[in-house]
Structure formats: structure tokens, C-alpha cells
Amino acid sequence: MRFQTIIEPFRIKTVEPIRQTTVAQRAAALEAAHHNVFLLQAEDVLIDLLTDSGTGAMSVHQWSGMMKGDESYAGARSFAVFERAVRDITGFAHVIPTHQGRAAEHILFSTMVRPGDVVPNNTHFDTTRANVQDRGGLALDLPAAEARDPHVAHPFKGNMDVEALERTLIDNPRRVPLVMITVTNNSEGGQPVSLENVRAVREVCTRHGVPLFIDACRFAENAWFIKTREPGYADCTPHEIARAMFALADGCTMSAKKDGMANIGGFLAMNDPELALRCRTRLVLTEGFPTYGGLAGYDLEAIAVGLHEALDEDYLRYRVRSIAYLGEKLTAGGVPIVTPTGGHALYLDAKRWLPHIPQSQYPAWALSLVLYVEGGIRAAEIGSVMFGLQPDGSERPADLELVRLAFPRRVYTQSHVDYVAEVVLHVGTLADRIRGVRIVQSPPVLRHFTSHFAPVADTLVSR
């Protein structure tokens, strides 16, 4: 017979103890962290779902690669191994390592974007947006209409609005240096982009002579959704689908901390040799020599192995299923979440769950704080704190108020997931008593990382 239970396609080789804390200890820790979970000491966190970025468990094969790291400053053989792996998956001719994804964005945008330019994306992620704005460019989000409703069950809610893209390119001749498409679309709930959509975007870009770059952080998860949801790809391997997707683009930026299964690293890859040369000239300024790009040789080895492991079908099935499993439990308990569940995270819909908190009091941020105090779970706000601050200093509410429960790769077991479900359902019983927060102190950019907050009332949860 065929068994239905999907098990982890690995066993555990090394463990890391986690520390139990009490509600009172956590309330004190949160106070000390100025009501910002980014400022918590990791030791005070029980289940860390802040991000899936760089938090994964490496395999024995990756660790053995770590021991083979060639730390030569120039021309290391580890670079050759890395370059081969990236070329095998993306097909791009020029591979430029960087210390992580935002550095790849920084290099690309500082090479291509000039003040006043417009960069369209299905939805920019926070660091991507910051890097475009840092160059004096406008980061324009063009998500497909279905992405804006968290409760519509469309299979490819990460898609880009192709018509809007066409209009943008017509309205801004010569002001669009490149088009980006983010797979999966993190800011819109980790939703995938269909190959059909990438193809349509490619056609528009070709017509207007604008290069297309993929923000490829979660390319393997996106390939899995294409395989399982898009007609005609069920029999393709994730590797074949990834190749087909990259073949539609001129280049990509990548944070290897996601689908590279590594704890650090990233890259920039492209076909244009002249652009690659200009990028390498910038690279040596802020990152490192082109054959290490600010990474140790051992990191290059770990990424080369991890990129292929991320495309393993058993792994991807388990990965996506873990998130869906939590989603089913929460939906059954009446918790409003973004559906369908995405590839790397489950998103709680705070706007619907906490309608009594106005967006000016950051309902998703408040919810993330309560999750921590009640259950020791650390999650990230993807809402008006992250996206509300406009470049001119004004404040505009975000379309969605989400709390992201991001799953590190291969780190937590089903028991951990069961515990998370229990905590979220418990928080649900407190929902109408949760109060909003205000910002006490904040930096000019990327404010969610370091701002200080305070509850608007005496306590986060009124008695």
C-alpha cells in the first residue's frame, strides 16, 4: 500500500538544546528588547520562526564540504565548485559570489540604477526596496490583483500584473533599467509565481528592450509549486523547472541563506559579460575579490552542495507539507491565515484577526509580541512597520498586516509544529484583548530591525 504520512527525508546528526522560559521571564526580556523581537537575545526564544534566512540545518554533505574549503584569496578551487553548481542550476554564464543576498542587490542596483529610475517588481522585499531607494530609484510593486486578497485561493498569487508592467514601461521610457520578479513572492505571503507569468513578463521585457532579473531566494520552493500546481509540469523535475525559469531571465540575485541551504552567502549571476565586469569592479570595493566575494572558501562549498539539496523532491514535498500541516490546524481552529499556505512560511492575517486595532497602532506587530510572551515563539511582522514608512518620511498603512511564521529548513520537527499550533490557538482566545503599539524611537531606513516600541495601553493584553 501507499502510506500517506510524509516524514522528514533525513535523520538528525547534531542537535542544539533550546531553553524553556516562563511567561514572566519572557515579558521581562521583551521589555528589555524595547518591544522589538529583533532585539531579543536568541537564547530567550523557544521556537524561532523569525526568518528562514540563514537559519537552516546543514547536511552531513554540506559539513564535509566545509572541511574541504580552499581558503586561497584568489582562484580557490572552492570557487570553481560553487561556479559549476550555480551554472548547472541557473544556466547563467557569469557567477559573482557575495556575502549575502542584500549585497548582490547592492552591487546590481548600484551598477544599473540611477536616481529617478523606476524598478518594477511583483513585490519588493524590505532589503531590495531599501537598496533601490538608496540609489535614488523608485521601487514599484506590481502584484497581480489576486495577491491583494489574502483569502482568495489562487494557485499563483505571487504573479506579477503583466498589464501594469506594460503600462509602466510605456509611461517611463528609458527610466526602467531592469525588471525584477521575486520567486516566491515573500511579501505577499510566500506565494509562487507561475512559469506562464514569468514567460509573459519576459515577453513584455523583450518588447521594451529591458533586462529581466529574478530575485531567486526561494527558486526551489517556487519550482515545486509549479510542478504541483501548473498544468504541464507534473512530470518535470524541480531542477528542470528551475532551469526553464532562469532561461527566461537575463540574470538573478540570490540569497543562499534560503534555498541555498546555507547559513551565509549569496550570489549575482547574469549573461551580459560587460555588466558582469562592471559588477565585479564594484564587488571588490565592498565585498571581496571575485573568486570569494566576501565568503570563506568553506561557505562556497556548503552552498554548492545546498543548492542541489534544495531541489530534492522528497525534501521539497516535506518542506511545503510542514507549512500546510500547520495551516490546516490553524484554519480548523478559526485563525485567519493567508491561503493557500506558501512555501517557506505561514502568514497570520492580523488585520482580520485584530480588527479593533487601527493600522496606525500596528496590529501585526502587537500580535507578534503576544506570540512571544505567551509561547516563546518569535515571528516577524510583515505590515505597516516594515512597509509603512515612505521615502519622504510620511506614513502610509500597508495593504496587508501579516505576522510571518517562517520555518527554518530541516530544523524543527512535527512536535515543534504542534506546539506552535497550540500557542497560536491559545493567543486566539486573547485576541479581542490585545492592544496596539506605538513607535518610541526609529532609524531612517529599515526601521523594523532596530526601532523601539511601547504598548499604547498599560499592557499588551488588557486584563
Place this chain on the structure above:
Amino acid sequence: MRRESWAEPWRVKVVEPLRITTRAERERAIREAGYNTFLLRSEDVYIDLLTDSGTSAMSDRQWAGMMLGDEAYAGSRNFYSLQNAVLRYYGYPHLIPTHQGRGAEHILSRILISPGDHVPGNMYFTTTRVHQELAGGTFHDVIIDEAHDPASEHPFKGNVDLAKLDAVVQRYGAPRVPYVSVAATVNMAGGQPLSLANLREVREYTRAHGIRVILDATRAVENAWFIQQREPGQRGRRIDDILHEMCDLTDGATMSGKKDSLVNIGGWLGLRDERLAERARNLVVVYEGLHTYGGLAGRDMEAMAIGIEESVQEDHIRSRIGQVLYLGEQLIAAGIPIVRPIGGHAVFLDAAAMLPHIPREQFPAQSLAAALYVASGIRAMERGAVSAGRDPASGENRYPPLELVRLTIPRRVYTQAHMDVTAESVSTVYDARHRVRGLRFTYEPAMLRFFQARFEPVDAPVRRDADADPAGRMNDARSVSAA
């Protein structure tokens, strides 16, 4: 005088095999690399003395620390280990980790330098000066004259000349001088230290004028060892004590952990001023990573914290610098002109003195490094006119007084036998020095050109532009057109 022999204060735990190549293979490899040792594949190199940066062997304790990596995105415990180690040994209360030293230089230049500012320093360093210039600043060399004389035996050739510093401050006014950049040791002068007495004078002077002092602490532990060995009254002091006092005399530091701290990746920015640190944290998140990881894996911060502690151990630093001295003394005995006294992390061959038949505009140091590789498979680095680049205003080549080839010794990697081979190889090239030919550019990048430049021998037939391969071997893959 009794020669004190020294032995490494460790034994070997993990090895990495080396490949020995033939002369024909090396001739092909250097041609393909455009006569630039940076562009060689490490597999084609026998003894790699290109740099001591990130090339060290970690200890078993550091590898154990690697397994203690806490990869939490925010608040990793490894950040606190690193913060404690920096506070204890360097004394800076505010620590901002960065993926490596140039990440820290980038952030520092952005927060301290305004367009039109002037930054005095004890000799330029390649990446440091570029970041100062990109931020709109102008660098002024205020090192003592002895530093530019490879034969001078001055014990502290890295010292700042207070009169030169004062001249810069008088000319532009203290408000236009955001800080004095003090490197310990001074890499481009030949790994030469500055004295504690000199640093105290710099501190007194800058305090009187309201100017900050920022230390390039990359090899400050090695500098502390020279202070202990050479400076009157410092003989009995502990290395960590001297290091701490050096840092006490400064307002902040940029650090590449890839040198003194015995790691393969990592750096940091240390500051005393809380408000400056706040601005640095706001920038580090854009370019490097959140301020509790700064673009490093948690395990890398742990390895660096342990490496810092290992780096200040007397046995370690004695054998580290002892190995460099061992190589340098052999070369001196063979009559080869090197920078004197022997520096902390490298032996610097005086290419201008070795190859007087090659004019400066044909890059004698670049030529010597290529010749050394072909002769023996040893990879060294040019530190002369190619590294110095062009003047941003005039576009002319800068010809620094020193035209050197650096034989840089990675920490804990090579044995005394490797040093013997190196000394023999350099002697062989020296004996045949009249056969070494000069080089000319075939491709010259706009910034930090030494990394990716390509050359050909001056007596090669001049190539048409169409034959030039500016992108070089790293671009050798056929371009795959987008579908």
C-alpha cells in the same frame, strides 16, 4: 649571540594536500592569468604567499566553536561572545560585526567623511583609501620619511610624523579633518609597527584639536609584539595589555578578523561614541546584515571570538613573527634586497633594487611576482605602482617610493621546510634576475586595478584591440543568450 630556536606551539590536526606543477604548466598558467598572480587558480600554486588574509589554519577549538554557531537572525549568542572578546582585548564598548574588514571601512567612511574632507594616515592602504575617496575625502600620507626607505633600520617605521600631521590640519583646518587613520602595523610600508610613544603623541595632538583617531587594528596584535620587543620600557608587559593600551588611545577601530584573529572570514567596527555607533548600525543593516550578525554566520563570530583570544597568547605571536623572521633572515643572508627591518606578516622584496633594468612604468614588482611563480610555483603579491593605482584628479599613474613584492605568510599553515623552499626559490630568481622582463597593461580596471588587471610582456608583439580579452579568464564561459 645565541640563536633561539622556536617551535610551533601546536601540532597539526588536519592537512590539505598540495600539487606540484611543472615549469611548462606554470608558464601556461601565468600567461592565462594575464601575468597577474591574483588571477591564478589556487590549484596551480604550490606555496601560496599571496596574502595572510583569511588564509590561516583554524584551531580545533575554533572548529569546535564553529559547531556552536547560533544561526538565529537576531540576538545570536555568538554575537555576545564576540562582543565580550572585543571588549576584553580591544576595549571598544560598541561592536558592529561586518563580513570582513572592507565592510567596516565602507561603513566608517560613510558615517565620518563628508565630501571635501581630508584624512591623514600613516601610509595608504588600497581598500581603505578607495573608501575614503568614494566618500569624498582626500587621503594625506603623514608617515615618517624612514618608512619610504627600504634600507632604513628604524624600529618603528610605521610612526606618524607629527609635523606632517600638523601641516595637514593647519592647511585644511581641524573641522575638515574628521579623523586620523592609524594603521598598526603598516602593511604598505612592509608590515612595519608604530610605537606606543608615537600613538600617545598622536592622541595628545588630536585631543587638542578635537580630531578622532581611528585605528586600523587588522594586525594590531603583531604591532603589540614589536612594541614589547623593541620599545624602551615595554619588555616585561603582556601582549594583551599593550594591545589594550593601543586601543585606549583611539576612538574606534576597523578590523579584518582574517588577519590577527585567525579566521577565514569576518571583521568588525568598534566605536566608543554611542551616537556614532547608532549611525553605523543603521547603515550596517543595509549593506552587511542585521547588527547582531553583520553578514556573518553565527559560527564565524564564535570562531573569531576564540581566535582573538588565541591571537594574544605570547607563544602564538612569538612563533608567528618568528617564522617571518626566519624567512627574512635567510633572504638577507643570500644578499637579496628586502625591506628592513623584517615586518610582522610578510617579507617584502625590494623589486626596484632587484630589477634596476626594468623602468617603473614597466612595473618591476608585478614582473618579479610573475617570474617567481614561473620559477617555483610560489605565489606572491605586487605592492607597488600597480597597487597604488592612478591619481583620481590627474588620472596619472601613482609611483610610490616603494616598489615591492610581498611574500605573505599565512598563520599556522606552512612549516619551516616550506620557508626553506621559498628562500631557495627567491635566490634562484635573484641569480637570473637579468632575464626578468617588464610588463604592460592589456586590461586596466578603473578601481582597485591590481585585483583584476591583465598584462603582457613588454617585448611581446603589440596586440590589436580586437584580440584583447578584457573580461579575462573568469569570463571564459560562452555567453548563454536569454531565451
